[in-house]
Amino acid sequence: MAIRERLSGNEAVSYAIKQINPDVMPAFPITPSTEIPQYVSTYIANGECDTEFIPVESEHSSMSATIGASAAGARALTATSSCGMALMWEELYVAASNRLPIVLALVNRALSGPININCDHSDSMGARDSGWIQIYAENNQEAYDNFVQAYRIAEHKNVHLPVMICQDGFITSHAVENIELLEDDVVKNFVGEYEPENFLLNTETPMAVGPYAVSNYYMESKKAQSEAMNNAKQVILDVAKEFAGISGREYGFFEEYRLEDADYAIVMIGSAAGTTKDAIDKMREEGKKVGLLKIRVFRPFPEKEIAEALKNTKAVAILDRADSLNGHGGPLGSEVTAALFNAKCTMDVRNYIYGLGGRDFRVEDAEEVFTELEELVTNGKEVGNYKYIGLRG
Amino acid sequence: MKDTVEIRWHGRGGQGAKTAALLLADVAFNTGKYVQGFPEYGPERMGAPITAYNRISPNKIRVHSNIYDPDYVVVVDETLLESVDVTKGLNPDGAIVVNSAKTPDEIRPHLKGYTGKVYTIDAHRISVATLGKYFPNSPMLAAIVAISGVIYRATFLKEMEASYKHKFAKKPEVIEGNMNALKMVLQEL
Numbered sequence: 308m309a310i311r312e313r314l315s316g317n318e319a320v321s322y323a324i325k326q327i328n329p330d331v332m333p334a335f336p337i338t339p340s341t342e343i344p345q346y347v348s349t350y351i352a353n354g355e356c357d358t359e360f361i362p363v364e365s366e367h368s369s370m371s372a373t374i375g376a377s378a379a380g381a382r383a384l385t386a387t388s389s390c391g392m393a394l395m396w397e398e399l400y401v402a403a404s405n406r407l408p409i410v411l412a413l414v415n416r417a418l419s420g421p422i423n424i425n426c427d428h429s430d431s432m433g434a435r436d437s438g439w440i441q442i443y444a445e446n447n448q449e450a451y452d453n454f455v456q457a458y459r460i461a462e463h464k465n466v467h468l469p470v471m472i473c474q475d476g477f478i479t480s481h482a483v484e485n486i487e488l489l490e491d492d493v494v495k496n497f498v499g500e501y502e503p504e505n506f507l508l509n510t511e512t513p514m515a516v517g518p519y520a521v522s523n524y525y526m527e528s529k530k531a532q533s534e535a536m537n538n539a540k541q542v543i544l545d546v547a548k549e550f551a552g553i554s555g556r557e558y559g560f561f562e563e564y565r566l567e568d569a570d571y572a573i574v575m576i577g578s579a580a581g582t583t584k585d586a587i588d589k590m591r592e593e594g595k596k597v598g599l600l601k602i603r604v605f606r607p608f609p610e611k612e613i614a615e616a617l618k619n620t621k622a623v624a625i626l627d628r629a630d631s632l633n634g635h636g637g638p639l640g641s642e643v644t645a646a647l648f649n650a651k652c653t654m655d656v657r658n659y660i661y662g663l664g665g666r667d668f669r670v671e672d673a674e675e676v677f678t679e680l681e682e683l684v685t686n687g688k689e690v691g692n693y694k695y696i697g698l699r700g
Numbered sequence: 701m702k703d704t705v706e707i708r709w710h711g712r713g714g715q716g717a718k719t720a721a722l723l724l725a726d727v728a729f730n731t732g733k734y735v736q737g738f739p740e741y742g743p744e745r746m747g748a749p750i751t752a753y754n755r756i757s758p759n760k761i762r763v764h765s766n767i768y769d770p771d772y773v774v775v776v777d778e779t780l781l782e783s784v785d786v787t788k789g790l791n792p793d794g795a796i797v798v799n800s801a802k803t804p805d806e807i808r809p810h811l812k813g814y815t816g817k818v819y820t821i822d823a824h825r826i827s828v829a830t831l832g833k834y835f836p837n838s839p840m841l842a843a844i845v846a847i848s849g850v851i852y853r854a855t856f857l858k859e860m861e862a863s864y865k866h867k868f869a870k871k872p873e874v875i876e877g878n879m880n881a882l883k884m885v886l887q888e889l
Contacts, residue, residue, distance in 0.1 A: 313725060313726065313729040313735060424741065425741065445764075446762075446764070475764075477738070477739075477741060478738075478764050479764070481738060481739060481741075482736055482737070482738035482764070483722055483725045483726075483735065483736070483737040483738065484734075484735065484736050484761065485729065485734050485735060485760075485761075578764040579764060581762035581763060581764050582762070582763045582764050582765050584762050585762055585763045667765050667766050668764075668765060669765040669766075669768070670763060670765065
């Protein structure tokens with residue numbers, strides 16, 4: 308029986324952590340993810356889970372301790388945001404290249420500067436090439452569901468990679484909304500006990516973790532990581548299918564909302580997708596054929612599947628909540644455009660930047676983007692690529 | 701679409717406007733509704749103007765933007781009337797409730813021509829009378845429930861009693877005062 312609750316996104320992820328009861332959680336507080344270690348340490352203090360909580364003095368140390376615990380053979384995790392993630396930058400690569408199945412609860416926040424505590428995706432997008440699997444959520448429900456699935460993906464023998472479970476800072480992390488929770492034993496049975504194949508504390512088979520790799524070995528190591536990331540695609544789908552069996556909620560690489568017959572599509576990540584769905588319903592009532600492709604899995608990048616889902620559209624707007632500051636677009640824009648090019652798609656594609664540093668994205672903003680796409684196709688009215696949405700006049 | 705009731709709270713950091721919005725979400729949730737309760741953070745400091753929001757609906761809520769055209773506005777701190785455009789976008793068929801010892805007629809000239817219903821509640825007097833201290837959020841929570849009708853009054857009182865019993869498990873002496881504060885507001889509005 309599903310449990311009807313109302314929780315913030317941070318509470319939802321903390322609840323999943325409690326139900327999974329991982330072995331070790333080192334953490335250092337940073338807004339807006341601070342509540343996650345706060346809630347988890349309360350659960351531990353109340354005896355509701357027996358995770359070993361390690362308060363550390365920085366995020367460099369939190370990820371280092373998580374790596375140490377994971378290499379030793381423990382199921383480990385941490386939580387962070389923004390500059391906290393920036394401080395664990397080196398360790399992100401160490402975790403991934405050592406093939407450690409760590410889960411990171413990331414609450415997306417703008418990476419300085421100017422300093423800002425609110426949501427955008429510049430923190431995780433900056434880490435998109437660090438070798439981590441990245442899974443994003445629209446709301447508290449998806450953040451919870453994604454977290455419950457994370458270890459099954461990370462620990463799979465064909466994957467062995469760390470996973471970042473991302474949600475939008477404040478917008479979902481601090482918003483209390485309805486949610487359906489799974490029962491404790493259902494989550495425990497689904498996630499299962501962690502039985503690492505190779506680990507430092509296994510005295511039967513001594514091993515080293517993180518040794519120097521000379522040029523003769525380094526490239527094979529990277530190729531193995533690349534293969535693992537590719538393998539993760541099938542595992543993510545398999546785990547999602549099994550998760551649907553216990554929850555009734557279906558997940559894939561992305562969600563298609565009224566996309567099947569759409570002429571105009573928005574591609575985006577995170578909480579703003581819900582806002583766009585309301586815009587779509589409104590415009591559909593006016594006879595406009597508009598739809599959404601909401602990315603859930605950004606790493607591995609589902610290139611062919613995205614192109615297949617968008618191939619019949621007349622125009623696509625890719626909305627980035629992070630700017631690559633490369634003079635021509637954002638990370639999602641570049642990768643989706645490349646995917647469409649490789650699939651020989653010829654629709655019009657425009658990249659927009661929105662929601663930086665918590666700038667609100669409204670139903671009207673989504674409507675305006677769809678209208679611009681329609682104007683572009685029907686009247687040849689050029690909106691220009693790489694446009695910022697919602698700038699102050 | 702408009703089966704969703706949208707409420708905007710204006711307060712100052714430390715006054716509990718965010719807590720009140722989350723409490724309202726809690727109570728509405730307990731009556732079977734879909735809810736959202738969320739704060740909008742600017743600079744985090746005591747005394748700075750803050751905004752919090754509620755959406756309450758019989759249907760699943762997907763939108764994640766702030767609220768620009770609220771049905772109801774709650775002003776927890778009267779001094780905000782001079783610095784914040786509290787009635788901006790407010791539905792003329794809705795209402796605003798201001799924490800003030802003044803009458804609605806005295807407040808209306810400060811509301812930039814808002815034509816809808818205006819209510820005032822003296823949360824300071826009620827809070828001091830029932831709790832002995834100034835905590836405006838319980839009275840203002842009762843005020844928005846009274847003027848919006850999003851929850852039946854009897855249901856609201858029942859749910860709040862359960863909520864206070866849980867929240868103040870270690871301070872049971874404050875439960876009665878808080879309940880009296882709610883009842884006093886419901887009688888006045």
